[in-house]
Each structure stands twice: as structure tokens, then as C-alpha cells.
Amino acid sequence: MSEPILSCDGLRKVYGEHEAVKGVSLQIARGEVFGLLGPNGAGKTTTISMLTGLLEPTDGTITVDGMDVKRHTNEVKSKLGLVPQELALYPTLSARQNLLFFGRIYGLKGKELQQRVDEVLEMIGLTERANDAIEEYSGGMKRRVNIGAGLLHRPEVLFLDEPTVGVDPQSRNAIFESVEALNRSGMSVIYTTHYMEEAQRLCHRVAIVDSGELIALDTPTALIRSLGGGIIVIGLVEGYPEEIVDQAAQLPAVKAATRTDGQLKVETHRLQEALIGVLDITNKLDVGITSLELLEPNLESVFLHLTGKRLRE
Amino acid sequence: MKVLSIGWKDILIFIKDRGALITSFLLPLLFIVVFSYAFSGIEDEDQVITLPVVNLDGGEVAGNLIEQVNSTAGVDTKLYEEADARAQVEGEQLEYALIVPAGFSDGVAAGQPVTLLLINAPNADPANAEAMRAVVDGVAKDLSLQTQLIAGFRQMGQMMQASGGEEAFTSDLAVAQAQSQFERAQTAPLVAIEKKTPDAIVQEREEFSAVGLTVPGATVLFVFLMASTTAMSLYSEKKTGTFRRLLAAPLAKAELLVGKMLPGFVIILAQVVVIFGASVLLLPLIGLDRLYLGNDIFALVVLSVLIALCSSSLGLLIAAFAKTEGQISGISVVAMWVMGAVSGAFVPTFFLGEFLGTIGKVTPHYWAVSAYTALFVRGQTLANIGPELAILTGFTAVFFAIGLWRFKFE
Numbered sequence: 001m002s003e004p005i006l007s008c009d010g011l012r013k014v015y016g017e018h019e020a021v022k023g024v025s026l027q028i029a030r031g032e033v034f035g036l037l038g039p040n041g042a043g044k045t046t047t048i049s050m051l052t053g054l055l056e057p058t059d060g061t062i063t064v065d066g067m068d069v070k071r072h073t074n075e076v077k078s079k080l081g082l083v084p085q086e087l088a089l090y091p092t093l094s095a096r097q098n099l100l101f102f103g104r105i106y107g108l109k110g111k112e113l114q115q116r117v118d119e120v121l122e123m124i125g126l127t128e129r130a131n132d133a134i135e136e137y138s139g140g141m142k143r144r145v146n147i148g149a150g151l152l153h154r155p156e157v158l159f160l161d162e163p164t165v166g167v168d169p170q171s172r173n174a175i176f177e178s179v180e181a182l183n184r185s186g187m188s189v190i191y192t193t194h195y196m197e198e199a200q201r202l203c204h205r206v207a208i209v210d211s212g213e214l215i216a217l218d219t220p221t222a223l224i225r226s227l228g229g230g231i232i233v234i235g236l237v238e239g240y241p242e243e244i245v246d247q248a249a250q251l252p253a254v255k256a257a258t259r260t261d262g263q264l265k266v267e268t269h270r271l272q273e274a275l276i277g278v279l280d281i282t283n284k285l286d287v288g289i290t291s292l293e294l295l296e297p298n299l300e301s302v303f304l305h306l307t308g309k310r311l312r313e
Numbered sequence: 314m315k316v317l318s319i320g321w322k323d324i325l326i327f328i329k330d331r332g333a334l335i336t337s338f339l340l341p342l343l344f345i346v347v348f349s350y351a352f353s354g355i356e357d358e359d360q361v362i363t364l365p366v367v368n369l370d371g372g373e374v375a376g377n378l379i380e381q382v383n384s385t386a387g388v389d390t391k392l393y394e395e396a397d398a399r400a401q402v403e404g405e406q407l408e409y410a411l412i413v414p415a416g417f418s419d420g421v422a423a424g425q426p427v428t429l430l431l432i433n434a435p436n437a438d439p440a441n442a443e444a445m446r447a448v449v450d451g452v453a454k455d456l457s458l459q460t461q462l463i464a465g466f467r468q469m470g471q472m473m474q475a476s477g478g479e480e481a482f483t484s485d486l487a488v489a490q491a492q493s494q495f496e497r498a499q500t501a502p503l504v505a506i507e508k509k510t511p512d513a514i515v516q517e518r519e520e521f522s523a524v525g526l527t528v529p530g531a532t533v534l535f536v537f538l539m540a541s542t543t544a545m546s547l548y549s550e551k552k553t554g555t556f557r558r559l560l561a562a563p564l565a566k567a568e569l570l571v572g573k574m575l576p577g578f579v580i581i582l583a584q585v586v587v588i589f590g591a592s593v594l595l596l597p598l599i600g601l602d603r604l605y606l607g608n609d610i611f612a613l614v615v616l617s618v619l620i621a622l623c624s625s626s627l628g629l630l631i632a633a634f635a636k637t638e639g640q641i642s643g644i645s646v647v648a649m650w651v652m653g654a655v656s657g658a659f660v661p662t663f664f665l666g667e668f669l670g671t672i673g674k675v676t677p678h679y680w681a682v683s684a685y686t687a688l689f690v691r692g693q694t695l696a697n698i699g700p701e702l703a704i705l706t707g708f709t710a711v712f713f714a715i716g717l718w719r720f721k722f723e
Contacts, residue, residue: 074563077564080561082557084557086554088553088557091553092329104314
């Protein structure tokens with residue numbers, strides 16, 4: 001990797017007895033869309049907050065474009081753009097007034113500011129409604145202004161914190177297209193989400209986080225490939241014999257079989273072959289099945305494999 | 314520049330809030346009108362005021378004067394030595410003192426004009442001082458009339474003796490003489506009162522003005538109400554997430570805070586201009602007195618700016634401690650309305666009694682009202698309100714320091 005645009009090493013955040021982020025280290029390449037994937041409460045927002053200078057880390061270093069965040073705070077902040085999860089706008093002001101204000105905060109002024117606001121309004125498709133108060137907009141429109149406010153100063157790195165939460169499918173698609181367009185223009189994007197499909201679609205690399213720890217980091221393809229054929233999750237009746245787990249583990253198409261909370265989880269090289277084998281075993285041992293789930297290889301199943309939990313419980 | 318941008322953004326938000334505009338600008342004026350009408354005819358008949366008296370004369374007429382003042386309802390006289398009385402008035406332990414000069418009794422008996430001296434302290438309650446002046450003036454006028462009538466009849470008697478009884482002492486003659494002496498007592502009274510303040514205040518207001526007493530209180534009350542607006546603005550900024558967005562921007566925390574406090578400060582100054590302007594120009598149109606702005610406009614400006622800073626700092630303090638909108642409202646009720654009530658902002662302090670009046674002194678409201686009253690009602694200047702300005706500066710510094718220390722940016 002050429003010199004990364006952003007890197008952090010040993011990032012920690014401790015609140016009293018609770019360690020919210022436990023030694024996260026990563027590097028973001030220039031022009032990369034980098035995903036932070038994890039369930040709610042995994043520490044994604046806390047990590048983003050530290051990277052954008054909102055939170056003081058308990059430990060660790062952060063550099064942006066070779067500059068230490070602590071020593072060059074304002075220069076670093078000028079290079080970063082934040083689109084927070086909540087709609088951080090002034091509802092009684094219009095979109096134009098909101099954008100003009102945030103533009104001035106980032107040092108834009110005069111004609112340059114006016115032109116840039118017009119450009120961003122065009123980009124987010126709200127030129128005609130620019131002078132209406134934000135409180136009169138739909139949720140999707142508000143999200144677009146929320147994103148626009150993060151782009152005014154042409155940041156080198158844009159942080160998008162769960163930008164599609166509560167958004168209708170059409171607006172969601174529009175957001176994806178915006179992210180892809182911004183990335184094509186050279187912007188690096190750090191995208192946090194708990195939706196696996198978003199990370200798979202948008203991100204060049206994905207870091208999987210859970211309980212404040214970075215547990216995997218690679219391209220989506222590599223992460224999924226590491227899983228093999230998929231995962232079979234079979235709910236079994238209470239009191240099923242342990243033997244069933246041992247027999248399943250010995251099937252040729254099975255990588256591993258584990259018992260988790262009354263369910264049999266089987267990781268496979270070849271999904272169909274493994275399924276037939278497991279069902280055969282349950283038949284022979286006369287064990288009743290309460291549920292059956294086939295998880296195609298995707299980031300959701302990668303997460304399940306790594307943590308034993310689902311991305312969205 | 315960024316500070317101004319933040320301030321202007323909040324002013325824009327404020328202007329779009331009709332409720333806030335009404336509360337900040339219209340409500341104070343309504344308050345002033347209602348309370349000015351309410352106070353314009355009030356007398357406290359049960360209140361007994363003590364009038365310190367220095368009797369340098371010791372004669373019969375002086376004694377009669379003091380006795381008649383003492384027998385006036387609501388007034389008790391108390392004798393002092395001159396040096397003690399003057400020192401206490403100058404030290405503001407006494408609000409006023411009446412000095413009966415040496416030679417008073419002889420002068421009155423001889424029918425020569427004499428002058429009583431009523432000295433006022435700078436902190437004298439204007440209503441009480443005016444009441445005292447009126448009481449002594451009334452007694453003095455009676456005394457003048459009495460003396461002049463007696464002198465007049467004596468003169469008639471002498472004239473009769475001189476004429477050897479040829480000219481009859483008719484009732485018409487007596488009435489005419491009495492009438493003449495009565496008119497003379499009104500236009501050229503034997504006993505006059507000179508009112509003086511040790512620090513030589515330039516112009517004394519001799520009329521009780523309900524507007525002059527109401528406007529300071531109303532102004533201070535609603536100015537400090539803006540503190541809750543400042544606090545709410547900071548809270549809303551955090552709640553909506555825009556605070557987080559601003560912290561992620563290349564913006565110093567100090568810039569952010571000052572920018573958030575600036576609109577409150579500006580709006581307060583606008584409030585003051587509107588309230589005073591309306592009190593000067595509009596109140597006379599509805600039958601109330603015009604507000605007298607005093608003799609020192611510079612002092613008025615300095616005081617108003619300081620009160621605006623104090624209120625903004627109080628807003629920061631409230632924002633630092635309050636965690637919810639409900640808490641801001643609750644603290645505001647106590648901070649604004651309760652403090653306003655005990656400080657003389659609602660009603661003049663002489664209505665509150667000693668206990669509440671003393672409690673009021675721990676509020677910035679008390680000192681603000683006191684300073685405005687000094688300027689409007691007693692016509693004092695910047696030098697006279699030095700103590701009030703110093704105390705208000707202290708409050709501002711304390712509010713700001715604690716607010717800044719406890720305010721959480723994360």
C-alpha cells in the first residue's frame with residue numbers, strides 16, 4: 001500500500017470500567033472505500049469519533065495524510081468530512097442556509113461558498129427545494145442534505161456513519177450511488193454499517209468489529225472465501241445426543257461442527273453435500289429438527305463464524 | 314469570523330421562533346404596563362417610617378415641629394446628634410435625616426424665613442424620601458400658617474390699641490386678615506425645606522414614578538430569562554447532533570462556545586433598547602409617565618452590556634449542569650423567577666420586607682435592579698454605581714468560570 005491517507009495504531013477508549021474500543025489498528029488507502037462492519041454497540045461510532053477528533057482516545061495514535069491528529073488538529077479536520085448517523089441539521093433553517101453555515105465553518109466564504117453550495121445542492125438533487133426549511137423535507141431528503149453538509153469543503157476522507165438507517169430503499173440506493181460517485185472522484189470513504197449487503201456492495205476492504213475489537217480485516221471476497229461453502233444452522237429438539245455433533249464433524253464436506261444454544265452449526269466446504277449428510281445423521285439417530293437455516297457465504301455468515309452472533313439480533 | 318457565523322446562525326433561528334420573539338420583546342412591555350398601572354396609586358398605610366432628626370435649636374417651636382411630625386400617621390422621629398446623623402447618612406446607614414438649624418424657633422417667632430435641611434443618602438428609597446419630604450413640608454406649612462396667623466392677629470391688636478379703640482375690630486376685618494395671612498403662608502412660607510444629598514447628586518427627582526420603579530425590574534427579569542434561552546440553544550445543539558458536527562470541524566472549542574453565547578448577548582442588548590425605547594416613547598401615549606433615562610447614558614450602556622454578559626454566562630452555567638430540557642426549565646424557574654421575586658425585579662424592595670430583601674442580595678438581579686434604579690430614579694452616575702458594577706462583574710466571572718469548567722464537549 002502506498003502511504004495511507006489515514007492510519008491508527010493501538011486505538012483504545014475506556015469509559016470507567018468499560019473498554020469500548022480495544023486496541024484497533026488499521027490503515028486506509030487513498031481512494032479506498034473502507035467498511036467498518038459490526039452490530040450495534042460494537043464500537044464503530046466510538047472508533048469513528050476518535051478518528052474524526054470528536055473523542056480523545058485513551059490510548060493510541062492517529063495520523064491523517066502523515067499528520068498527527070493531536071498536533072495538527074485543525075489541519076487534519078480540514079481534510080476530513082463527517083456525515084453523522086443522526087440528522088445533524090438545523091430544522092427551521094433551509095437547506096441553503098444550513099449548507100452556507102457549515103461551509104463558513106470550514107472556511108469557505110464569498111463567491112466560492114455560494115458556488116460550492118449550489119454545486120452540492122445540485123449533487124444531492126435539492127436545488128429546487130433549497131430555500132424550504134429542512135423540517136418540511138422527507139426523511140430521505142434530510143439524509144441527502146446531511147450528506148451534502150459533509151462534502152462542502154471537499155474532504156479527502158469522508159466518514160459516513162450508518163447513513164442509511166431509517167431510509168427508504170429509493171433513497172438508500174441514491175446514497176450508494178453517491179458514495180460510488182464520490183469514490184470515483186478520488187475521495188476516500190470510511191463507511192460504517194451493520195448491513196452486510198452495503199459493505200459487500202460498496203467497500204474495497206471491510207473491517208469486522210465486535211465488542212470493541214477488530215476481529216477481521218480483508219476484502220469482502222477474501223473474507224467470504226475464508227468461510228468456504230457456507231453455514232448450516234439446524235435447530236434440534238431438547239436433549240439431543242452429543243454424538244450428532246461428532247458424526248456431523250466427520251462428514252467429508254464439513255469443516256467444523258459446533259453446538260450453540262440448542263442449535264447445531266455446521267461450517268461446510270460444499271453446502272448441498274453437507275446438508276444431505278447432516279439430515280441423514282439426524283434421521284438415523286431419530287433426532288427431531290425444529291428449524292433449518294442455510295447461510296450462503298456472505299459477510300453475515302463470516303460474522304457469525306467469527307463471533308457466534310448475528311449482525312442484526 | 315466563525316464565531317460570528319455561529320452567532321448569526323442562532324440569531325436566524327431565534328428570529329424564526331415567534332414564541333421567543335414575543336417572550337423576549339412583547340412580554341416585558343406588557344409586564345411594565347400592568348405593573349406601572351398597579352403601582353401608580355399604592356400607599357403602604359401600615360408602614361411606619363423612622364425619621365432621624367437633629368435638633369440644633371432646642372427651642373419651643375422646633376420642639377412643636379418635631380412633635381407634630383412624630384404624631385403624623387406612619388412616622389416616628391428619633392433624635393440624633395448632628396455629627397452622628399451626617400456620618401450615618403453619608404455612610405448610607407441612614408437613608409435621610411432632618412436637621413432643624415439653630416435659631417429656628419427664634420426666627421419663626423420673629424416672623425423671619427427659616428430653612429429646614431433634609432439630607433438624603435444616595436441609596437435612599439425614593440418613595441420613602443419623597444414621603445418624608447411631603448410630611449415635613451406639610452407640618453412646616455401648618456406651622457407657618459399658624460405662626461403667621463398669630464402674628465397677623467397680634468398686629469391687628471396693636472393697630473387697635475394705637476387707634477385708641479376708634480376702629481372697631483369687626484369679623485370682616487378678622488376674616489380678611491386671616492385670608493391674607495393664609496395666602497402669604499402658601500406663597501411665602503416662613504418655613505421652607507431644603508433637600509440635599511451629601512454626594513451632590515446633580516438632579517434630584519422629586520416625583521415618585523411607577524414607571525421608573527417598574528422598568529428596571531422588568532428589564533432585569535426578562536434579560537435574565539434569556540439565560541435559559543442560551544442554555545436551551547446549547548442543549549438543542551447537542552441533542553440534534555449539530556454540536557458533534559461542529560466539533561468535527563476545524564473550529565476551536567472556545568470559538569464554538571463564544572459563538573453560542575453571542576446571540577444571547579446581542580438579543581439582550583436589543584431587548585434593552587426596545588424596552589427603554591418603548592418606555593420613553595410609547596408609555597406616555599397610554600397615560601403612563603415617560604421613563605426618565607437618567608443623567609448618564611454612558612453608565613446606562615455600560616450597565617446594560619455587563620448585565621447582558623452576566624445573563625449569557627448564567628446560560629452557560631445552566632447548560633453545564635442541566636442534562637435534559639426539563640432540567641433547564643426547572644433551573645430557569647428557580648434562577649429567573651424566584652431570584653427575580655426576591656431581588657426587587659417584580660416589586661420594589663420596600664414591599665418585600667427586611668428578610669426577603671436581604672436574601673435578594675445574593676442574586677445578580679438585585680444589583681442590576683439597584684443600579685438601574687440609581688440611574689433612572691435618583692439620577693446617579695457611573696461613579697455611584699461602581700459597587701453594583703463590581704458585584705455584577707463578579708457574578709459574571711463566577712458563572713463563566715464554573716460553566717466553562719463543568720461544560721462537557723464530548
